[in-house]
Amino acid sequence: MAKVSMREVADRAGVSVGTVSHVVNGSSKVAEATAAKVNAAIEELGFVRNAAARQLRSGHSNSLGLVVLDTSNPFFASVAHGARQACDEAGLALLIGDSGTDEQREGKYLDLFAEQRVNGLLVTPTGSDLSRLEAIASRGTPVMLVDRDSNGYALSSVTVDNIAGGRMALDHIIAGGCSRPAFIGGPQSLPQVADRLAGAAERADESGLELPVYSTPELTILAGRDAGEKVVGLPDDQRPDAVFCANDLLAVGFMQAVIMFSDLRIPEDIAILGYDDIDYAFSTIVPLTSVRQPAALLGRTAVETLLHENASASDDHHDRRFTPELVVRGSTRPI
Structure with missing residues (x-):
């Protein structure tokens, strides 16, 4: 079906093309009765404004x-x-x-x-x-x-402030009595991930703790689950007692791995902390502690x-x- 032109609308309404343009674009005030005739013609003919042409004229x-x-x-x-x-x-x-x-x-x-x-x-x-x-x-x-x-x-x-968020996460983990924290996340080329790790590492260093990093290729549930499988398979004396995940999706995947592939208890044996506080963080099997971003x-x-x-x-x-x-x-x- 051929596109209806502004000229056809003008002919049907019995007005000028300029009047139709004013009604369509709201560029000038048109008498109410005239505008009603134009709008009726637009509805009857199925006219659609050419936004591309308007953008070319206005520049945006x-x-x-x-x-x-x-x-x-x-x-x-x-x-x-x-x-x-x-x-x-x-x-x-x-x-x-x-x-x-x-x-x-x-x-x-x-x-x-x-x-x-x-x-x-x-x-x-x-x-x-x-x-x-x-x-x-x-x-x-x-x-x-x-x-x-x-x-x-x-x-x-x-x-x-992601660096402050990283510090906040480690402060909470340490205050809960955990002494073997770890960081889960990547790629570290993303500044958000790098800053969260930097803040956490700074606070761990100040507390005299090591902070091993388990890098992930993505910030997804599956990547978190893969990292979780590796961590829960470690010997008891090497396994972290808390993990700070770079986002909530990783934390959800990590939690799945703990539940699916081990008999470890959350948080007694391993605490899990995420970042973002997405909508369903509170509805995970064990409600997820998270650093909330607005x-x-x-x-x-x-x-x-x-x-x-x-x-x-x-x-x-x-x-x-x-x-x-x-x-x-x-x-x-x-x-």
């Missing part, structure tokens, strides 16, 4: 682009939810891309959103080199880092800050950092 669309590491991770789903709510309130659409921690895939989404002429980009980058994002921002498309520090680049960011607030704040910077047309950049919160449940020993 009514949308923002969000690129995250993993949309299947409930943490990033919550970030997207908060961002979408803020976009709804601002009358914008949110386009979402999943990089899968792949820099090439991330680049394809950046190119795609640039072609869509988005009003701005919200990005959780995969790599440490942010020069491409900096270049995009310098060409006029605002860029906001989400869950990542700007680290000296001319970019704004909204993040959580995920939805991160997404909302990122959108609101980006729109504010865009409206002010300022070259100033802002770094907003939230403090994490420890949520204690049954998977760790009471203090």
Whole structure:
């Protein structure tokens, strides 16, 4: 079926093409009776506005682009939810891309959103080199880092203090009487993982404790289960009595391994602590202690800050950092 043109709508309504354009785009006030005739013709003919042409004329669309590491991770789903709510309130659409921690895939989404002429980009980058994002921002498309520090680049960011979160996790483990903690997580090329480990390692060192690291290729339940199988198979005198997992998905997988492949008790024989406090952390077989990040607030704040910077047309950049919160449940020993 051929697309209905604005000219056809104008002919059906008995008005000019300019009047139809004003009604469709809301660019000028049109008499109520005239607008009603135009809308009736649009409904009858099935006219759809050519958004692409409008974007070419205005130079941008009514949308923002969000690129995250993993949309299947409930943490990033919550970030997207908060961002979408803020976009709804601002009358914008949110386009979402999943990089899968792949820099090439991330680049394809950046190119795609640039072609869509988005009003701005919200990005959780995969790599440490942010020069491409900096270049995009310098060409006029605002860029906001989400869950990542700007680290000296001319970019704004909204993040959580992951080093403080790592310290917080070890403080709780040590206060519960555990003396052989371990860290589960990776890849450590992700700054979020590296910072959580750095904070935990710092606190372990201050307490005179070793902190062995069990690296994982991904931050998934299956990766946590694989790490758990290795740990529960260790001799009693080598096995950690507490593990700090880089995120909740790893912690859930680790917990599954303890229950499936050993007779160890949680938390008496091995305590488990996660990070993010995703929605179902409290409903695991043993409710999971976790370091909570305000995920939805991160997404909302990122959108609101980006729109504010865009409206002010300022070259100033802002770094907003939230403090994490420890949520204690049954998977760790009471203090």
